[in-house]
Each structure stands twice: as C-alpha cells, then as structure tokens.
Amino acid sequence: MSTQAAAPRKTRSLHRFANPGRFLRLADATLPWLWMACALALAVGLVGAFTAPVDYQQGASVRIMYVHVPAAWLAMFTYTTIAVASAVALVWRHPLADLAARAASPVGASFTLLCLVTGSLWGKPMWGTWWVWDARLTSVLVLFFLYLGHMAIANAFDDAGRGRRAAAILALVGFVNVPIIKFSVDWWNTLHQTASVSRIGAPAIHSSMLWPLLTMALGFTLFFAAILLVRMKNELLGQRLRNLRAASLQRRGEPGAAATGQPAHAES
Amino acid sequence: MGNELFGEYAAYVWPSYGLTLLVMVGLLAVSLTRLKRLKRDLRALEQAQGGRRRRRSAADADEEA
Numbered sequence: 001m002s003t004q005a006a007a008p009r010k011t012r013s014l015h016r017f018a019n020p021g022r023f024l025r026l027a028d029a030t031l032p033w034l035w036m037a038c039a040l041a042l043a044v045g046l047v048g049a050f051t052a053p054v055d056y057q058q059g060a061s062v063r064i065m066y067v068h069v070p071a072a073w074l075a076m077f078t079y080t081t082i083a084v085a086s087a088v089a090l091v092w093r094h095p096l097a098d099l100a101a102r103a104a105s106p107v108g109a110s111f112t113l114l115c116l117v118t119g120s121l122w123g124k125p126m127w128g129t130w131w132v133w134d135a136r137l138t139s140v141l142v143l144f145f146l147y148l149g150h151m152a153i154a155n156a157f158d159d160a161g162r163g164r165r166a167a168a169i170l171a172l173v174g175f176v177n178v179p180i181i182k183f184s185v186d187w188w189n190t191l192h193q194t195a196s197v198s199r200i201g202a203p204a205i206h207s208s209m210l211w212p213l214l215t216m217a218l219g220f221t222l223f224f225a226a227i228l229l230v231r232m233k234n235e236l237l238g239q240r241l242r243n244l245r246a247a248s249l250q251r252r253g254e255p256g257a258a259a260t261g262q263p264a265h266a267e268s
Numbered sequence: 269m270g271n272e273l274f275g276e277y278a279a280y281v282w283p284s285y286g287l288t289l290l291v292m293v294g295l296l297a298v299s300l301t302r303l304k305r306l307k308r309d310l311r312a313l314e315q316a317q318g319g320r321r322r323r324r325s326a327a328d329a330d331e332e333a
Contacts, residue, residue: 061277067288107295114291118284125280223292230299237306244313 020236023096027229034226041219048212055209061125066212068118069197070220071111075143076178078108078224082150083175086168096232098164099239101171102154103231107224109147116140127191135184136192139177146174 049066082104088097119137120130131137150167157163185194196204197213205213 059277060275061280063277063281064284067284071288110291110295114288117287121280121284125277227295227299230303234299234302234306237303237310241306241310241313244310244317248313248317 020096020240024233024236027233031226031229034222034229038219038222038226041215041222045212045216045219048215052209052212053206058126061122062209064118064122065209066216068115068122069213070217071115071118072140073217074220074224075108075112075115075140076181077221078104078111079143079146079171079175079178081228082108082171083178086171090165090168090172098168099232099235100228101150101168102164103235104224104228105147105150105154105167107227107231109144109151111220111224112140112144112147116144132191134190134192135188136181136190139181139184142177143174143181146170146177150174 045066049063052063052066054060055062082101085097085101085104088094089101116137119140123132124130150170153170154163154167157166184190185192197210
C-alpha cells in the first residue's frame with residue numbers, strides 16, 4: 001500500500017520542476033552563487049596546483065594532473081548525468097530531463113577531449129608516447145565518440161521527439177562504458193596507472209597534492225553545474241521562440257507552421 | 269613554484285592549462301552568446317506580436333464603434 005502511494009508522490013515531486021517558468025526563476029537565483037563559488041574554487045585550486053611540491057619522479061609534469069584528472073572525472077560524471085536524465089525522460093517523460101541531457105552532451109564531449117589531450121601531453125614526456133591503445137585510453141576515446149553520437153542522433157530526425165528518444169536510448173546503452181572506464185585499469189594490464197584518489201583505504205597521493213586536486217575538481221564540477229543551467233535556459237528559450245514563430249505563422253495561415261516538433265510547455 | 273614552471277616540462281604543462289582555459293571560456297562564450305541572442309529575438313517577437321494584438325484590438329474597437 002505504502003509503495004503504491006510512494007510512486008505517484010515521487011512523480012509529482014519530480015514534475016514540480018517541470019514548469020519552465022519555475023525552473024528559469026530557480027536557475028536565475030542559483031547562477032550568480034554558482035559562478036562565484038566556481039571562480040573561488042578554481043582560483044584557490046590554481047594557486048594550490050602551482051605551489052604544490054613537484055613529484056619526485058614526474059617533476060613539474062605532475063601539474064598536468066590538476067586539470068587532467070578533474071576533466072576525466074567530469075567526462076564520466078557528465079555522461080552519468082545524461083544517462084540518469086535520459087532514464088527520467090523515458091520513464092516519467094519529464095520535459096526538463098530531455099533538455100538537461102541535450103544541454104550536457106557538448107559539455108561532456110569538450111571535457112572528454114580535454115582529458116584525452118592533456119593525458120597525451122602528460123604521456124609524451126612520461127611514457128615516451130602521445131598515445132597507446134590501452135584499455136583506459138581506448139575506453140575514454142569510445143566515451144568521446146558516444147558523446148558525438150548522442151549529439152548527432154538527437155538532431156538527426158525531422159521529428160524532434162523521435163530524435164530525443166533515440167538519443168536517450170543511446171545514452172542508456174552507452175552507459176555501460178562508464179564502469180568499463182573506471183575499472184579498466186584493474187581488469188586489464190594497462191600503461192595507465194590505477195586509481196590514486198578513489199580507492200579503498202587512504203588515497204595514494206600526498207595531502208599537499210590532494211587538496212589542490214580536490215579543489216580543482218570542485219571548481220570543474222561547479223562550472224559544469226553553472227554551464228548546464230545556462231544551456232538548459234537556452235534550450236527552453238529556443239523552444240519558446242520556435243513555438244511563438246510557429247503560432248505566428250499559423251495565424252497567417254502559412255503551411256508547415258505547426259511542425260515545430262516541440263512539446264508545448266506551460267510558460268509562466 | 270620556482271624554476272620548474274619554465275623547466276623541461278613547460279612545453280607540456282602550459283598547453284594543458286591553455287587548452288583548459290580555451291575549453292572553459294569557449295563553452296561559456298558560446299552559451300552566453302546564444303542566451304543573449306535568444307533573449308533579444310524573443311523580446312523582438314513578443315513586442316511585434318504585442319503590437320499586432322494591440323492594433324487588432326484597436327481595429328475591432330473601431331469596427332464596433
């Protein structure tokens with residue numbers, strides 16, 4: 001009985017944020033604080049990154065870690081966000097979840113590319129090569145292609161609804177790659193080192209290097225949250241603009257005016 | 269900090285930070301420019317539709333008179 005009652009309540013609480021007007025007001029109120037916190041975390045993290053001691057083996061090349069590792073975490077975190085948003089959109093047909101998935105995809109692709117390039121820039125002096133086809137590097141490259149596929153497929157259909165559903169299914173199927181990335185260094189013999197921070201027991205990294213790394217990761221995550229809100233606002237306003245244009249054309253009696261393919265949301 | 273900033277790994281460290289800056293500023297610029305453009309277009313369209321609605325209701329009022 002209690003489980004039957006819990007499901008509609010959960011759906012109701014999810015749909016409280018489906019109202020675009022409420023979402024826009026919440027985003028406008030949150031964004032200045034997010035940007036300030038992001039700037040502060042990145043500033044403190046950068047000072048820490050350039051004042052932390054150099055590694056006794058890697059020398060100053062260890063400073064690449066402070067941007068490479070947060071980019072890698074964000075690449076996986078963004079894909080996880082897209083997968084969760086896609087599941088919510090498919091199961092509960094939450095309109096903002098679809099927008100979140102579409103808005104996050106280019107951000108995730110950018111940070112995955114950043115992770116690959118900075119990893120390459122570290123690999124050349126440390127491993128003696130820009131690239132190896134080891135499990136970690138290859139699975140991150142696959143993640144980058146998944147992002148590109150997600151972006152392409154969402155816009156590949158004349159019917160925008162079908163495009164969104166196909167992209168959501170791709171996101172869910174592709175999510176299998178995220179644990180593969182995480183555990184690739186344990187499951188296979190890779191050139192890439194195993195986890196240093198997120199492992200059972202104490203992190204294998206000295207606190208003087210750990211705090212700048214975690215602060216930079218926080219800054220990157222806050223940047224993601226802020227840019228996602230801005231891009232979701234863009235998606236909402238773009239949708240509203242298309243609907244207004246279609247309504248305007250319809251009033252003039254022009255053909256094809258109703259073919260926006262966008263769900264009509266209540267604006268407030 | 270010291271000399272290692274410009275040491276043997278500078279050619280790898282600085283491009284990493286430069287690219288990070290480029291990605292973040294690029295994402296920010298693209299997203300904010302689009303937001304600005306959308307707000308401008310929406311305002312223009314809403315004003316045009318508001319004007320048309322006002323003219324139509326004025327014309328209706330004239331007809332009734």
